[in-house]
Amino acid sequence: MNQMLTEQVFTTVPLNAQQSSVESIEQILASSPSELQATTKLNFVSRQLLRKDTQAALNYARKARELAEKLEQKDLLAEAFANVGSAYFNLARYDKAIDYGYRALKLCDETDATPTKAIAMQIIGCVNLHLGEYDQAYHYFTQSAEILHKHDDTFAYSNALMNIGSAHFHKRNYQEALSYYFKVMSLRENSADKKGVAEILSNIGATYHALGDSEEGIEWLKKSLDAAKAEQNVSVQITTLINLGEVYASVNRNYKAVDALLDSIKLAGNKAEYIQYLWGAYLNLANAYKKIEKYQEALEAYEQYVQIKEKIFGLETERKVKAIELNYAIEKAKRDAEIELAQKKIKQLEEIVTMCAWSGKIQMDGKWVKIEEFLNKRFGIKVSHGISEEEAEKVFKQINEENQNDTGEKKE
Numbered sequence: 001m002n003q004m005l006t007e008q009v010f011t012t013v014p015l016n017a018q019q020s021s022v023e024s025i026e027q028i029l030a031s032s033p034s035e036l037q038a039t040t041k042l043n044f045v046s047r048q049l050l051r052k053d054t055q056a057a058l059n060y061a062r063k064a065r066e067l068a069e070k071l072e073q074k075d076l077l078a079e080a081f082a083n084v085g086s087a088y089f090n091l092a093r094y095d096k097a098i099d100y101g102y103r104a105l106k107l108c109d110e111t112d113a114t115p116t117k118a119i120a121m122q123i124i125g126c127v128n129l130h131l132g133e134y135d136q137a138y139h140y141f142t143q144s145a146e147i148l149h150k151h152d153d154t155f156a157y158s159n160a161l162m163n164i165g166s167a168h169f170h171k172r173n174y175q176e177a178l179s180y181y182f183k184v185m186s187l188r189e190n191s192a193d194k195k196g197v198a199e200i201l202s203n204i205g206a207t208y209h210a211l212g213d214s215e216e217g218i219e220w221l222k223k224s225l226d227a228a229k230a231e232q233n234v235s236v237q238i239t240t241l242i243n244l245g246e247v248y249a250s251v252n253r254n255y256k257a258v259d260a261l262l263d264s265i266k267l268a269g270n271k272a273e274y275i276q277y278l279w280g281a282y283l284n285l286a287n288a289y290k291k292i293e294k295y296q297e298a299l300e301a302y303e304q305y306v307q308i309k310e311k312i313f314g315l316e317t318e319r320k321v322k323a324i325e326l327n328y329a330i331e332k333a334k335r336d337a338e339i340e341l342a343q344k345k346i347k348q349l350e351e352i353v354t355m356c357a358w359s360g361k362i363q364m365d366g367k368w369v370k371i372e373e374f375l376n377k378r379f380g381i382k383v384s385h386g387i388s389e390e391e392a393e394k395v396f397k398q399i400n401e402e403n404q405n406d407t408g409e410k411k412e
Contacts, residue, residue: 022045022048022049023041023045025042025059025060025063028041028042028045035067035070035071036071036073036076038067039064039067039068039071039073039076039080040076042060042061042063042064042067042080043060043061043064043076043079043080043083045060046058046060046061046064046080046083046087047083047086050083050086050087050090051233051235054087054090054091054272054273055087055091055272055273057083057086057087057090058084058087058088058091060083061080061083061084061087062080062084064076064079064080064083065077065080065081065084068080074107074110074111075107075111075116077107078103078104078107078108078111078116078117078120079104079116081100081101081103081104081107081120082100082101082104082116082119082120082123084096084100085097085098085099085100085101085103085104085120085123086119086123088100089123089126089127090273090276091272091273091275092272092275092276092311092312094127094130094131094312094313094321095320095321095324097123097126097127098123098124098127098128098321098324098325099324100123101120101121101123101124101127102120102124102324102325102328104116104117104119104120104123105117105120105121105124105328106328106331106332108120109332114147114150114151115147115148115151115153115156117147118143118144118147118148118151118156118160119144119156121140121141121143121144121147122140122141122144122159122160122163124140125137125138125139125140125141125144125163125167126163127321128140129163129166129167129170130276130313131313131321132170134167134170134171135171137163137167137170138164138167138168138171141160141163141164141167142164144160144163145157145160145161145164148160154187154191155188155191155195155196157187158183158184158187158188158196159196161180161183161184161187162180162181162184162199162200162203164180165177165178165179165180165181165184165203166203168180169203169206169207169210172210174207174210174211175211177203177207178204178207178208178211181200181203181204181207182204184200185197185200185201185204188200195231197227197231198224198225198227198228198230198231198233198236198240199224199228199233199236199239201220201221201223201224201227201240202220202221202224202228202236202239202240202243204220204224205217205218205219205220205221205223205224205240205243205247206221206243208220209243209246209247209250214247214250214251215251217243217247218244218247218248221240221243221244221247222244224236224240225237225240225241225244228240234267234274235273235274235277237264237267238264238267238268238274238277238281239264239277241260241261241263241264241267241281242260242261242264242277242280242281242284244256244257244260245257245258245260245261245264245281245284245285245288246284248260248288249284249287249288249291252291254288254291254292255292257284257288258285258288258289258292261281261284261285261288262285264277264281265278265281265282265285268281275308275311275312276312278304278308279305279308279309279312279313282301282302282304282305282308283301283302283305283309285298285301286298286299286301286302286305289301353374355371356368362374364377364378371383
């Protein structure tokens with residue numbers, strides 16, 4: 001089964017209907033009263049452009065990152081990292097996407113930038129989902145959903161739920177996936193602008209097909225295609241056509257399958273943000289051509305599939321992703337250990353220490369011990385002995401006095 005599900009790693013900000021273009025980076029820098037406001041606006045526009053023009057979105061996010069680093073604004077830097085990671089995910093650069101996802105997550109741990117933290121988790125989850133790490137993806141999606149449920153952003157919350165559904169789908173928990181998709185459907189249909197309906201319709205159609213009801217799947221996919229055209233959502237049009245191609249082939253409507261798949265490839269064109277869908281299109285096209293005995297076309301489509309999939313999911317990409325995840329895990333473990341140790345020491349220091357006024361010993365665990373032993377056992381501090389200048393002066397003075405007394409006694 002080569003169904004193409006739609007996952008989202010970001011909350012899209014819709015472009016104003018009357019707005020044919022957005023301000024350029026130069027215009028934003030020139031018109032903003034301060035670099036702080038410019039950084040905020042650059043991040044905002046980057047999110048606007050994530051679906052419309054991914055490369056442009058990446059450029060805006062990079063500039064926002066540059067300014068945020070200069071201003072030492074960690075919350076805005078985390079947001080910029082999340083936008084960069086989202087753009088790289090769209091471009092199927094999964095190693096870079098997860099790298100920036102973890103960078104954003106690390107900063108959010110330091111700054112309590114909660115909504116951005118949820119988006120960072122979506123990025124990490126989506127990369128894991130595409131690389132077949134479904135349990136890891138599910139872990140990040142559920143954590144993200146818990147955060148977003150507490151904030152007044154229904155669309156972002158519905159994205160997280162949709163991604164949880166996709167994790168269930170890939171784990172072959174189709175009924176559970178369908179349950180999540182219908183929750184998302186309800187949330188989006190009840191929203192003011194009903195945005196994002198097309199993608200959930202496509203996922204529902206793919207799930208019905210997986211459950212063995214291909215005709216029902218086709219009906220949902222047709223609805224999705226109509227909605228995607230109305231929303232001018234090219235990525236969902238592409239994924240829905242790919243899904244229709246597979247479903248048509250499964251019920252032996254092979255020529256319809258070929259037409260749908262060729263339409264998806266034509267729609268994707270050479271745009272980098274659609275490359276992540278093309279491997280599925282070419283694989284299904286190869287199978288459809290084979291069924292109608294067009295073996296040369298089938299071979300050419302299969303070769304395209306192999307090239308694209310290797311480019312996106314090759315061993316080098318997987319190796320880089322695993323290295324990034326391991327480095328983050330090590331850094332987080334170190335930070336957690338340092339925090340735990342600091343908290344333990346603070347707790348120990350807050351305790352009242354009882355010292356004997358005569359012997360100078362410390363009461364510890366019901367026993368009186370020397371201060372050296374107390375420091376060693378409680379804090380791991382080893383004590384060596386020396387003498388202060390003040391005490392040394394007293395000792396030397398005492399020795400001199402004793403020597404003088406000894407000398408006087410001998411003279412008599």
